[in-house]
């Protein structure tokens with residue numbers, strides 16, 4: 001069972017749980033306050049504050065439904081503890097809800113790619 005401290009840590013990190021999918025190279029990566037770039041270099045993004053992000057490139061931003069994700073983590077960790085070593089017992093893990101963040105979402109701003117000096 002997860003401790004209260006572990007659950008608080010998970011919730012804190014999920015407040016900013018946006019990912020980017022590069023439609024050119026198919027890389028998926030999470031955003032943080034330092035700008036990240038996909039493998040091909042086309043897609044970039046970072047948080048500008050605790051909620052809002054700026055992205056650029058041929059990409060789609062992805063969000064997780066936080067409660068669904070946290071519940072799935074907790075449930076999978078419980079199931080993992082009861083795993084009996086038989087790989088035929090169950091074939092898939094706990095599902096959760098993810099979604100494509102729409103173009104009109106106020107928390108993600110599409111900007112032109114910044115050029116390196």
Ligand SMILES: [Zn+2]
Pocket residue numbers: 022023024025026027038039040041042043
């Ligand atoms: Zn890419």
